[in-house]
Amino acid sequence: MTPEEIESAVEAGMPRAVEDLTRLAAIPSVAFPGHPDEPVLAAAALTEELLREAGLPHVRQIPVEGSFPAVYAEAPAPPGAPTVLLYAHYDVQPAGDLALWRTPPFEPTLIDGALYGRGTADDKSGVIAHVAALRAFGGDFPVGVKVIVEGQEEYAGERLEDFVEANPELVRADAIVVADCGNPRVGDPALTTTLRGMAAFTVEVRTLREAVHSGAFGGAAPDALTALMRMLSALHDERGDVRVPGLPQGTFEGDSDETEEEFRATAGVLDGVSLVGSGSLADRLCASYAITVTGLDVPTVSGAVNAVQPTARARVTVRIPPSGDPKAALDDVTGFLQKVAPWGAEVTFDDLVTGSGFLAGGGGRARAAVSTAMERAFGRPPRDVGQGGSIPLVAKLAGLFPEAEILLYGAEDGEASIHAPNERLVVDELRKVIATEALFLASYGA
Numbered sequence: 001m002t003p004e005e006i007e008s009a010v011e012a013g014m015p016r017a018v019e020d021l022t023r024l025a026a027i028p029s030v031a032f033p034g035h036p037d038e039p040v041l042a043a044a045a046l047t048e049e050l051l052r053e054a055g056l057p058h059v060r061q062i063p064v065e066g067s068f069p070a071v072y073a074e075a076p077a078p079p080g081a082p083t084v085l086l087y088a089h090y091d092v093q094p095a096g097d098l099a100l101w102r103t104p105p106f107e108p109t110l111i112d113g114a115l116y117g118r119g120t121a122d123d124k125s126g127v128i129a130h131v132a133a134l135r136a137f138g139g140d141f142p143v144g145v146k147v148i149v150e151g152q153e154e155y156a157g158e159r160l161e162d163f164v165e166a167n168p169e170l171v172r173a174d175a176i177v178v179a180d181c182g183n184p185r186v187g188d189p190a191l192t193t194t195l196r197g198m199a200a201f202t203v204e205v206r207t208l209r210e211a212v213h214s215g216a217f218g219g220a221a222p223d224a225l226t227a228l229m230r231m232l233s234a235l236h237d238e239r240g241d242v243r244v245p246g247l248p249q250g251t252f253e254g255d256s257d258e259t260e261e262e263f264r265a266t267a268g269v270l271d272g273v274s275l276v277g278s279g280s281l282a283d284r285l286c287a288s289y290a291i292t293v294t295g296l297d298v299p300t301v302s303g304a305v306n307a308v309q310p311t312a313r314a315r316v317t318v319r320i321p322p323s324g325d326p327k328a329a330l331d332d333v334t335g336f337l338q339k340v341a342p343w344g345a346e347v348t349f350d351d352l353v354t355g356s357g358f359l360a361g362g363g364g365r366a367r368a369a370v371s372t373a374m375e376r377a378f379g380r381p382p383r384d385v386g387q388g389g390s391i392p393l394v395a396k397l398a399g400l401f402p403e404a405e406i407l408l409y410g411a412e413d414g415e416a417s418i419h420a421p422n423e424r425l426v427v428d429e430l431r432k433v434i435a436t437e438a439l440f441l442a443s444y445g446a
Contacts, residue, residue: 055139068151077144088126126179142445182412197357208310240276250287286386322357355392373439
């Protein structure tokens with residue numbers, strides 16, 4: 001197929017791609033503990049159906065120990081052609097506070113060229129980008145194709161890492177496309193060349209056998225919630241920099257032109273509230289450690305009683321520079337919290353998760369092909385950017401297949417509100433990414 005024919009096929013397929021994304025995003029496939037399994041399995045089933053409809057001859061669900069199934073598909077390579085592995089994930093973050101959503105999170109709504117709903121961007125847009133790009137070839141693929149779509153990336157991605165390590169031939173490829181990233185801004189094409197790693201854990205503090213009256217005992221009885229707050233606040237200094245020994249600041253070597261004003265607008269920072277940390281934005285977001293308290297188990301304000309609390313828990317996430325060691329960082333942070341715990345409080349840690357970061361190499365034939373494809377689709381050449389988020393599988397693939405080129409891009413953008421209320425995907429951005437992928441596959445297989 002010529003580039004013009006590919007672009008025409010992608011354009012003709014866009015109504016179906018939007019319909020498919022709407023169907024997939026309507027499924028509340030939250031793979032976190034405490035959420036029902038049925039919607040996650042329904043999303044896996046629909047993903048399997050879509051890959052079959054894209055013309056792949058071999059499609060199946062693969063059990064992953066301790067996790068939800070991965071959906072796997074493949075088509076053999078034409079003689080002499082390379083093989084490309086396409087990755088995405090069908091699970092999503094929880095919706096969070098429904099009152100903060102302007103549209104129902106699992107009723108995808110098209111408004112002014114953007115589709116709103118949980119997962120429309122992260123990462124069901126990646127699933128649809130692969131499906132729609134493959135459909136453009138009508139089953140006659142220019143390269144060998146392997147597709148793996150994960151079912152629990154948002155919560156426990158390391159389980160697919162273990163599976164891949166045990167079954168490397170299943171995903172072996174000459175180039176690997178990870179459609180779980182995006183552009184800094186709409187229409188500003190980018191290839192992600194660095195990813196931060198991550199670690200996460202739950203910390204529990206206990207000080208009393210049970211709650212006691214705050215009037216009769218307050219002032220002498222040690223409050224577990226106060227102890228936990230003191231421990232968590234000790235993680236950062238007055239500027240907001242991480243103060244845990246062993247977690248230094250880093251310097252980002254890639255391309256970043258985002259100003260603090262643009263960042264404030266994108267992040268929704270309130271007027272009069274300062275940004276935290278020191279160094280450039282790119283240093284803070286892509287090359288340094290960051291610690292975030294993502295959840296607290298404490299009495300709610302509406303249900304509060306006058307009592308000294310015996311126990312309190314928090315979920316803590318650590319983002320780690322690409323060159324950092326996630327296990328060492330986890331040990332550093334948990335050890336620090338243990339050290340600063342006041343009053344001899346009992347401190348325990350569980351539900352520990354780690355994932356390594358990624359630093360891309362210089363690039364070769366696949367990188368050249370995708371850059372040319374992206375320039376044609378977007379009308380300007382892509383630039384190298386870092387992503388502060390983590391994709392646990394990428395580092396594992398890089399370690400297993402050091403000769404493979406790993407390409408990270410996607411239809412998300414800096415204002416897509418992933419992991420937040422009012423997540424949305426710009427439909428024309430999806431079209432350009434689908435065109436990029438289809439043009440890349442054709443060029444790489446030539």
